[in-house]
Every structure is written in C-alpha cells, then in structure tokens.
Amino acid sequence: MASVVGSIDSDCAEAMLPRPFRVTSQHAETKDTVTLELEPEDGEAVPFAPGQFTMFYVFGIGEVPLSISGDPHHPETLVHTVRSVGAVTAAIAGLRIGDRIGIRGPYGVGWPVEQAEGRDLVVAAGGIGLAPLRPVVLDVLARRDRFGVVSIIYGSRSPVDLLFAEELHSWRSRFDMEIEVTVDRSDETWFGDVGVVTGLLPRISFDPPRTVAMLCGPEIMMKVVANELASRGVAPDRVHVSVERNMKCAIGFCGHCQFGRDFLCRQGPVLPYAQVADRLRVPEL
C-alpha cells in the first residue's frame, strides 16, 4: 500500500516539476504585451498542438497558464505572448534575454486543425485572443493547399493595441487568405475598420456548410461571433472556442478550472461551442 501511495506522490510531484528555460528573445508587441522566445536548458524540443498551453513559472513570484503563440513546426523554440494584467504576468513582461524561468506542459486540447482540412476556415480573434490562434495560422500557412478559403477577422481595442501588426501585413500580402481587422476606437493614424468584429463577417467569403470556425477572445465576443456564424449556416459543432478559467495544476487534479462537467486543463481549453454554449450563460461558472 505504501508503495502505491508513494508512486502516486512521485507521479504528481514529477508532473508539477517545471523544466528550466531561458529567455532568448523579447519583443514588445504593445505597451503592455510582450512576445517571449524561450529555449529549454536541456535542449529537448517542446512539440505542441496549436491551442495548447503551458504553466509558466516565474521563480519566487508565481505560476500562470499561458497559451503557446509559436510555430508548431518549430518546437525547438517555445513562444508565448503575454499581456501584463497581474503580478505574475507583469513579472513575465519584465523578463529580459537570459532570464531563467520554469515551464510545465504543454497541456490541454488544442484547435481541431485537422477538422478544417478540405474545408473553409474562419479564424476570429479579439484582443490577446489572437495569440493562441497564431499557431493555427502558421500551421495552415505551412500546408496551405490542404485548406479551402482561409479568413482571419481580428478585433482590437485600438490601433496601438494590435498584436502581430507586421505579421498581419505579411499574411495579407500573401493573397492566399483574407484578413480583416477592426478596432473599437480609432485614432488619426487608423484608416481601417471601426466597429465590432462581427461586422467583418459579411466581408469575408466562406461557404457556411463546409466551414470550420475557431474563435478566441472575450467570451461575449465569442458568443456574438458564434451566433452570427450560426445565423449564416455554420454548424454549431464546427465552431470552436477557447475557454479560460483559473488553471492551477493543469493536470486535472486540483479542480480549479472546472467548467461544468469539464476540467478545462484536460478537456479544454478548446471546446466545441455547441458543448459550452449553455454554460456560457451561467453567471456562477
């Protein structure tokens, strides 16, 4: 009996043990958002699926879940894009090249990119929500011929809050996918769209019966986009959303991220909208 308990303890301890990584690049996306590139000290690559997350540990300060924003075809470099909104994320935003941090994971169920093969793909992002969808875009672009029409609609608070601005330009210049960007509040530097992200849906071309959609952003935004897609004929089980809650252990053990009958760290964070639509109307969840 003692040996069984000892084995469980050992497994749990191992799962909670972070791997040391070093910051190899730091790029300010906006005034409060940075993209970090990290490399493992042991040199072992971190294969991941688009949409998965890691537990990012700033030694002495704390650990937070962060979606991976890097290229799944280059697992030797782990990339995270993080907005400074609290003590740990502020510490992450303040990291410099050479700093040492801990990583657990990757964890969770990612975007069903394979479901989109042979179909049209709509990627809808709001705010920092573009970061977890960036690996999808990079994956699709790496094997572009396997997908139908690919469209990205992206909403941001203002022009200065846009993530991956240079990359958005370069994606647009490829001419093999549609990209529409809007902001809630414009300024004199902005000549693009102003308004909510749903207003961009009529601008993009997709065939609803053969469309897969991936949405990431504030839950209200995901709800209105999902409803708009449904009204245009996209099947609810082909609309996928990334739902975030307070993840702690990331291995389905502590229950902090329970969302109805799902532990988001294990069954999520990406789930079919049809599966969670009712739950997104429950204030207590």
Place this chain on the structure above:
Amino acid sequence: MNLRSIRESSELLKRLSNTELEFFESVSREIHLVDGAILFEEGSVADTFFIIVTGKVGLELTTPGRAPMVIQTLGPGDLVGVSWFFTPHRWNWSARAFGETDLVAFDAIEVRHKCEADRDLALEVLGVVAEEVVRRLHRTRIQLLDLYRNT
C-alpha cells in the same frame, strides 16, 4: 442604375418586390468617391441615402481642435444613413469614403413620398431601417463594454 446586380448584397434591396425595385432604380444614381471624400456632413439635410457597392465609408463625428473621430465603418451592401427616414431629416454624423468607393445614391425625398402613398412599401422599408438601427445599437453596446481592456 441596375440594382439587380447588387440586390443579394443589400438587405433593403433583397426585401423589395420587382416592381418596388424598379421604383428604387428610377430614383437612384451611381456615385464614385475618392479616398477621403465627404459623402455628407453632420447637421446637413438628409435628402439622400446610399448603399455601398465597393469600398468603405466611415461615420465620423467632428469636434473642434481635433481630427474627426470615426465611430463605425460600413462596407459593401451596407445601408449608409438612416436619418433620411426620420424627422427632422438631418444627418447625425458625417460620412467619408475610406479609399476609392462606389455607391448607389437614392433620392430620399422621392422614397419618402412613395412610402406615404404605399403603406406596404413603407412597412418594408421601416422594417429594414429598424433592423439596421437595432444591429448598430447591438454592436455599439458591445463596443461600449470595452471587452479588450484586459483580455
């Protein structure tokens, strides 16, 4: 202007019968705006309304001492202007072309007269205008939530 070519892109035109569409054609004209051209100005008489064919139009508010603030942009198929339907028939916003823009302009005075004489058409137009107003209100409410502040 042959409206049949853009009928499917416009909620208003989709709702019209062929006879009604012919009437709308008779009071329409095509216009082309260069980038930055003003379509109408806040406070001026709303005697025309528009449907965008290609390009983009920004609705903006002008305040002394600062650049115009763009509140919303509209694209192909969108109805530009609803003030023409309601008294006092004056624009609440200014509208400006964002890039080269093609539109169909309708004589709002003629359409209002027609609606006074044809209550079925009036209801149809009112329905489309009301739906557009509700859609824009819904979107404005979401914008006011400032959803992306911390996300």
